[in-house]
Amino acid sequence: MQKKSKALLGLASAFVMSSALPNLAKADQLTLCWAAWDPANALVELSKDFTAKTGTEMKFEFVPWTSYADRFLNELNSHGKLCDLIIGDSQWIGGSAENGHYVKLNDFFDKEGIKMDDFVPATVVGYSEWPKNTPNYWALPAMGDVVGWTYRKDWFERPELQKEFKEKYGRELAAPKTYDELKQIAEFFQKREIDGKTVYGASIYTERGSEGITMGVTNVLYDWGFQYDNPEKPYEMQGFVNSADAVKGLEFYKSLYDCCTPPGSSNVYMVESADAFKSGQVAMQMNFAFTWPGLYKDEKVGGDRIGFFPNPAEKKHFAQLGGQGISVVSYSDKKDAALQYIKWFAQPEVQAKWWQLGGYSCLKSVVNAPDFASSQPYAQAFLDSMAIVKDFWAEPSYATLLQDMQKRVHNYVVAGNGTAQEALDGLVKDWTEVFEDDGKI
């Protein structure tokens, strides 16, 4: 009887232990949600230091870009507890702040001495602030990113091509400074035979489903003078979104798509563009800067064969901002631990290591360091690009605004329906309706 009691006691203890252990582990675990891409792998590596220092285990939920917004916005809207920390897209800030998804970080920053002045100003506006240009912070700039270009340096340096190009255009075959130069180079390479293979001018964004073509088109439109609204009167879009210059910019994008992209480029975004470059199809490639470390390491097109340049200028000089800030999810049960992660992540030495591992730090002490520009072959192009960034609407209704633009510009650029003027006039109409629904106009 005594033996039986002991055995029962032992079993009960084992049961209690086995059920308690996972709970203990769970209390010391944080889940960070982000997109599944190269920088996320770098963050996994970086976060091992956090675990070593604090004992808090880091769990990661990475979702492919195609379902990143759907998955995590659903999670936030349903007040889910999956993510303690989230690296959310820059456009989500408005909605996440107004709908209470993110913890406001001002008090925490003040308490811990984290200063937003220590970060690149454009990234603070882009990733942290809502309303824009006000000191209300909902995220810490985590991953600086911007649309830029890579080119086949080895092709550009071929003497016979340099000679031919100079005879034709009267200038050196080099990384373009303006969009007109870029188009000339793209035309020069289009359907050219190089090493027995037909190559093409450039790969640009044309994807319809999520945000691809908008990111590509805006990247070009900004340089022609497109503005989201009247700087003097918010949400007044007539004559700014559809200005004569914006129309010319959109016409240019279509002409670039028509003249100089590889066949089958009607639905290209980050992955497809990088693939076109890696497979040696194109001389130039538009893509976010996060792809650059991976491309530089590529055996076939990386190393000495690849060059990087920031978005060319036209009348003005801008580039489409990408990237994200890191936020604490307000529905998390572990907000304090999550804030500790942000405190750790904001440290200069951690940010320096973040850059070394393949992440793009937004901390001034990292990017303004004397050796930063020479630290990686793409560092200078990244610095130059981050100095000229501009972002899409970050309004709570950004998704509807984005869909409207996807539809209008894809209809014109890829499907060839109507004119650029009609596309942008239609966009003004759509966006006006959205802001009327939101009660903003």
Place this chain on the structure above:
Amino acid sequence: MNISSSSMVEKAADATARAMPTSVVRRLRGLSDRAIAWVFIAPTIILLLAINIFPLIWAIYLSFTNYRANRPNAPVLNVGLGNYERVLNDPDIWQAMQTTAHFVFWTILLQTVIGFALAYLIDRKFRGHAFWTTLILIPMMLSPAVVGNFWRFLYEPQIGLFAYAVSLVTGIPTADIQMLGSVSLAPWAIIIVDTWMWTPYVMLICLAGLRSIPDYIYEAAEVDRASAWRQFWSITVPMALPFIMLAVLFRGIENFKMFDMVTLLTGGGPGSTTEVASITLKRAAFESWATGRASAFAIVLFVAVFGLANIYVKALNKVKQR
């Protein structure tokens, strides 16, 4: 209720009672047949109400409001028929409906004609017909995600087998065969894939129809010296017609909801050329978060499908009764 079925119910009730505590047993023994029937049916009805009926009623309610799922704290206002008015006056929605109707018409036509022809051939029971049947069924067994990605590569102008084959036959350069990027070709690219994938399904149903026709009818026709053509039009087609119509009904409802294939192949593009109603609905509901308006659109779609299916089922019943 006859005696045998009554005793079976009693036996089942006894068996259930034996496995339960005494008080429950007493209560069960006292239940009428009707009450026992309700005990068995109730879980299903509750589940049905929770999963199908309640969301439907909730969606109808939301369709009269300005509710947005991403702003749960915002005040929910009754907008009357405003959402319906907006949906029915939205040219984009009408275009999506037209695109959907185009897909449904052509996919059903092609799948029915090819599916029936294949069933007719397979029904001949030639040597190796079982092998060919299995081979034909393979596309239907694949996941739409696999099929979508697979065909996206096939359609690739530079490396795709489809472009290569068309180029070989027509002499058109492969670079010019842009199935997914051309406004005129993209809808057909999707129709081809859907037909490739779902024709076997129609074939199976038609085959069941053909095999249900008794041999003696053909034997009688032979005696009457009816030609093969006459037998086909006077026996095969009329007797297989209810099955064909059933296949058309299933495929029609399925294709009205077409989503995955279009998303994978074109994402609704080029422009909005292949944006079917389900994609427009998904964008309104889960990207724009215009929940009220999306609910109104969903109700409009539901009424359209339900109404058409109802008319069709009545026609099907008439054919069956002939």
